[in-house]
Amino acid sequence: MAGTTRVLGGHPGLYGEYSRKGGIAITATHYCAGCGHGILHKLIAEAMVALGVQDRCILLSPVGCAVFAYYYVDCGHVQAAHGRAQAVATGISRAEDGAIVLSYQGDGDLASIGLNETIQAANRGEKIAVFFVNNTVYGMTGGQMAPTTLIGEATITSPGGRDPVQSGFPIHMCELLDTLRAPVYIERVSLSDVPHIHRARHAVRRALEIQRDGKGYAFVEVLSPCPTALRMDALAMEQFINEKMEKEFPLKLFRDRSKDTEPIHRPRSDYSKDTLDRIFGCTEETLRAEAFEDTAFETKGIKIAGFGGQGVLSMGLALAQCAYDSRRYVSWYPDYGPEQRGGTSNCSVVISGSPIGSPVVDHPDVLVAFNRPSLVKFAPTVAKGGLIICDSLVGDYAVPEGIRAIAVPATEIATEMGVPQAINVVMLGALMEVGGLGLPGEAYSGALFEVFARRPELLSLNRKLLEKGAKAARESRTT
Amino acid sequence: MVSRLVAGNSAVIIGAMYAGCDCFFGYPITPASEILHEASQYFPLAGRKFLQAESEEAAINMVYGAASSGHRVLAASSGPGISLKQEGISYLAGAELPCVIVDVCRAGPGLGNIGPEQSDYNQIVKGGGHGNYNTIVLAPNSVQEMCDLTRKAFDLAFAYRNPAVVLADGVLGHIVEPLRFPAQAVEPKIDTTWAVSGNRETKGNVITSIYLNFDELERHNVRLQRKYARIRENETAYEEYKTDDARIVLVSYGISSRIARSAVDQARREGIKAGLFRPITLFPFPEKGLMLPAARNCTFISVEMSNGQMQDDIRLATGCGRVELVNRYGGNLIRVEDLMEKIREIA
Ligand SMILES: Cc1ncc(C[n+]2csc(CCOP(=O)(O)OP(=O)(O)O)c2C)c(N)n1
Numbered sequence: 001m002a003g004t005t006r007v008l009g010g011h012p013g014l015y016g017e018y019s020r021k022g023g024i025a026i027t028a029t030h031y032c033a034g035c036g037h038g039i040l041h042k043l044i045a046e047a048m049v050a051l052g053v054q055d056r057c058i059l060l061s062p063v064g065c066a067v068f069a070y071y072y073v074d075c076g077h078v079q080a081a082h083g084r085a086q087a088v089a090t091g092i093s094r095a096e097d098g099a100i101v102l103s104y105q106g107d108g109d110l111a112s113i114g115l116n117e118t119i120q121a122a123n124r125g126e127k128i129a130v131f132f133v134n135n136t137v138y139g140m141t142g143g144q145m146a147p148t149t150l151i152g153e154a155t156i157t158s159p160g161g162r163d164p165v166q167s168g169f170p171i172h173m174c175e176l177l178d179t180l181r182a183p184v185y186i187e188r189v190s191l192s193d194v195p196h197i198h199r200a201r202h203a204v205r206r207a208l209e210i211q212r213d214g215k216g217y218a219f220v221e222v223l224s225p226c227p228t229a230l231r232m233d234a235l236a237m238e239q240f241i242n243e244k245m246e247k248e249f250p251l252k253l254f255r256d257r258s259k260d261t262e263p264i265h266r267p268r269s270d271y272s273k274d275t276l277d278r279i280f281g282c283t284e285e286t287l288r289a290e291a292f293e294d295t296a297f298e299t300k301g302i303k304i305a306g307f308g309g310q311g312v313l314s315m316g317l318a319l320a321q322c323a324y325d326s327r328r329y330v331s332w333y334p335d336y337g338p339e340q341r342g343g344t345s346n347c348s349v350v351i352s353g354s355p356i357g358s359p360v361v362d363h364p365d366v367l368v369a370f371n372r373p374s375l376v377k378f379a380p381t382v383a384k385g386g387l388i389i390c391d392s393l394v395g396d397y398a399v400p401e402g403i404r405a406i407a408v409p410a411t412e413i414a415t416e417m418g419v420p421q422a423i424n425v426v427m428l429g430a431l432m433e434v435g436g437l438g439l440p441g442e443a444y445s446g447a448l449f450e451v452f453a454r455r456p457e458l459l460s461l462n463r464k465l466l467e468k469g470a471k472a473a474r475e476s477r478t479t
Numbered sequence: 480m481v482s483r484l485v486a487g488n489s490a491v492i493i494g495a496m497y498a499g500c501d502c503f504f505g506y507p508i509t510p511a512s513e514i515l516h517e518a519s520q521y522f523p524l525a526g527r528k529f530l531q532a533e534s535e536e537a538a539i540n541m542v543y544g545a546a547s548s549g550h551r552v553l554a555a556s557s558g559p560g561i562s563l564k565q566e567g568i569s570y571l572a573g574a575e576l577p578c579v580i581v582d583v584c585r586a587g588p589g590l591g592n593i594g595p596e597q598s599d600y601n602q603i604v605k606g607g608g609h610g611n612y613n614t615i616v617l618a619p620n621s622v623q624e625m626c627d628l629t630r631k632a633f634d635l636a637f638a639y640r641n642p643a644v645v646l647a648d649g650v651l652g653h654i655v656e657p658l659r660f661p662a663q664a665v666e667p668k669i670d671t672t673w674a675v676s677g678n679r680e681t682k683g684n685v686i687t688s689i690y691l692n693f694d695e696l697e698r699h700n701v702r703l704q705r706k707y708a709r710i711r712e713n714e715t716a717y718e719e720y721k722t723d724d725a726r727i728v729l730v731s732y733g734i735s736s737r738i739a740r741s742a743v744d745q746a747r748r749e750g751i752k753a754g755l756f757r758p759i760t761l762f763p764f765p766e767k768g769l770m771l772p773a774a775r776n777c778t779f780i781s782v783e784m785s786n787g788q789m790q791d792d793i794r795l796a797t798g799c800g801r802v803e804l805v806n807r808y809g810g811n812l813i814r815v816e817d818l819m820e821k822i823r824e825i826a
Binding site for chain 2: 020054055056057058061067068070074075076077078079080081084087088089090091092093094095096098099100101116117120266267268269270271272273275276277279280282286287288290291317320321324329330331332333334356357358359360362
């Protein structure tokens with residue numbers, strides 16, 4: 001990036017003076033003599049103006065020599081992190097459907113650190129035009145090897161020439177992206193000399209037309225001179241591109257599917273409260289009056305545990321809903337730790353007459369154990385004077401002193417009723433009957449409706465299961 | 480007032496959408512994934528933009544893009560994903576772009592596990608990415624606050640043109656509690672003085688964080704520091720529970736503060752004068768609020784699911800040597816009885 005007086009200007013797509021750059025040479029660029037970036041800037045500026053879309057254009061400056069593209073091109077500008085330009089472009093394009101987003105990137109930026117973002121944006125068919133400056137080298141950082149460096153080409157970090165055994169082969173971005181379905185336009189052009197620049201001008205314009213029409217992803221790879229990093233004079237540079245680079249990276253229109261592509265329109269955002277209330281189901285029937293302070297109501301911690309699939313978590317939710325409908329303070333917390341994968345699960349429900357501190361129940365007042373492992377694990381943690389409700393199938397178990405235990409044939413009842421998956425409803429019935437939680441009976445059947453089944457035929461079955469659970473618990477207590 | 484039972488991660492999306500959030504860019508990670516799920520379901524229903532990104536890095540850079548164009552944008556992740564976002568967060572702070580990032584913290588380091596922890600404190604509160612910057616950090620401790628502080632985070636992010644983070648944890652993400660729905664819905668306006676939106680009005684604007692000239696970058700830094708000072712001055716928030724006459728002050732945020740509150744109640748039942756000081760903003764850290772109990776020579780206990788990361792800040796704020804630590808790691812929650820043991824020992 002030696003000091004230079006190269007002038008780029010005299011076009012309405014470019015600023016008259018480069019005041020963002022500052023300095024004395026206010027109409028000169030920061031680019032080295034013979035650099036391709038300035039030429040490409042001008043081609044983009046020309047296309048913007050010619051298509052009448054200048055106001056809509058947002059040019060992304062990459063990390064690389066073109067990091068200051070915003071000094072020159074007269075449009076909106078966003079500077080992006082190294083390699084992330086197409087993710088940034090995606091964000092802008094999704095948010096501003098009317099914007100024409102132009103991602104401008106070097107080979108290190110696009111094909112090395114940003115390769116994933118490149119492929120993914122292309123694969124999604126984002127509405128962006130990508131200008132990929134392939135100069136076979138990292139310019140800005142002083143001439144290191146790039147993913148596009150030719151075999152045998154010497155750079156600072158491949159002093160003996162790129163050796164494919166050590167560093168692999170040059171990446172062909174057009175060919176790579178040409179394997180994807182979504183891109184609309186892919187072309188490789190060159191800036192080596194005037195005839196090539198004419199063809200490049202055409203490609204740049206097509207890419208912008210596709211953006212103007214909102215059709216999707218356009219990718220233009222530009223073989224570009226970097227005489228400074230490659231240590232070549234103008235003639236050698238021209239020959240290098242025309243003979244060596246073109247051999248590795250043939251110039252070609254890979255695809256132009258714009259005629260067969262429909263414009264993509266993104267919806268307008270709706271910010272109205274009515275819409276939000278509607279989509280979140282914020283209706284009279286789903287909303288409840290809030291809990292009220294009632295210090296006479298004793299706080300209760302309930303733990304419900306069993307195998308995954310037994311409906312442990314939804315039983316907890318039903319209980320929480322029931323407490324909530326009764327205007328008690330309530331919290332439900334699923335233990336989502338490693339055991340969830342191992343097939344057992346549990347949740348904590350706290351019900352209180354005042355705001356709830358810890359939502360985690362370490363010492364339950366009531367433990368509902370659906371299976372033996374849960375009983376064995378949690379029975380020792382039950383609070384003194386507490387209650388255990390378990391399925392009759394758990395077998396004999398010595399209950400800790402000072403704790404009551406009630407076995408309910410929940411599995412049996414649910415199976416008899418033809419709904420073996422509804423053990424949890426039977427258990428809820430048992431809890432309602434003997435749990436001593438101080439919640440009204442109607443609240444339980446109301447909660448069934450909320451949590452389990454909004455279909456009336458299931459509701460009546462669930463009510464029956466609830467009653468059978470209650471009855472079984474009553475009988476079990478008296479025996 | 481009316482409300483409904485809602486999970487913490489769902490409350491984030493409700494808060495964001497009523498706050499006029501227009502775009503969500505995410506990548507799956509437990510225990511934050513439900514935020515992504517809910518966004519995928521609800522954003523399109525209101526014409527808002529949802530995209531599952533290819534990585535957390537891509538996601539945060541999509542946030543950067545949409546924020547550049549002046550829109551309200553949300554991202555959510557957990558520890559490993561937040562680590563990946565740090566470069567992007569530094570760029571957002573450097574370019575002074577507003578956005579909201581939710582961290583539903585899980586246990587680390589490395590892959591750790593999906594249990595709750597608060598060990599992202601330092602990487603969130605102290606910056607985490609490169610350079611001299613701060614994000615605004617809000618720490619909810621209930622489902623209601625998951626919603627309300629997400630909304631507030633948008634207001635603060637835009638008031639100061641700065642990224643704001645809602646720092647939660649695995650428990651808060653999954654807990655179900657009553658949620659009072661927002662009474663208002665925000666219809667955001669693009670600020671054309673700085674946004675780059677692809678129209679004539681904003682054509683002259685540029686979003687960048689590069690300042691080649693040393694003096695210019697120094698001035699930019701000084702300006703940022705002044706902004707952070709203003710945030711410190713005006714936005715500090717905390718809650719006190721029974722601290723008036725307390726001899727022992729538990730300092731705790733997020734889910735740990737709920738457990739600490741239960742311990743305070745238990746201590747009071749045992750006749751021990753304990754109280755709870757709960758920072759709601761972690762940046763700015765409520766230093767002044769802590770000075771009062773410090774002046775009364777209280778003993779502090781930092782209650783956190785991390786290795787004393789907040790304890791350091793309490794020490795700095797109070798200039799007090801007597802800051803004890805009760806903590807757990809690895810996905811384990813602090814238990815009320817762990818706290819009681821320490822409280823009784825001190826009392
Ligand atoms: C994360 C990160 N890594 C490395 C750098 C240093 N860096 C600046 S420019 C650049 C390479 C640019 O090369 P290229 O993309 O080929 O563009 P050119 O400069 O050749 O136009 C690198 C590695 C950076 N800014 N950020």
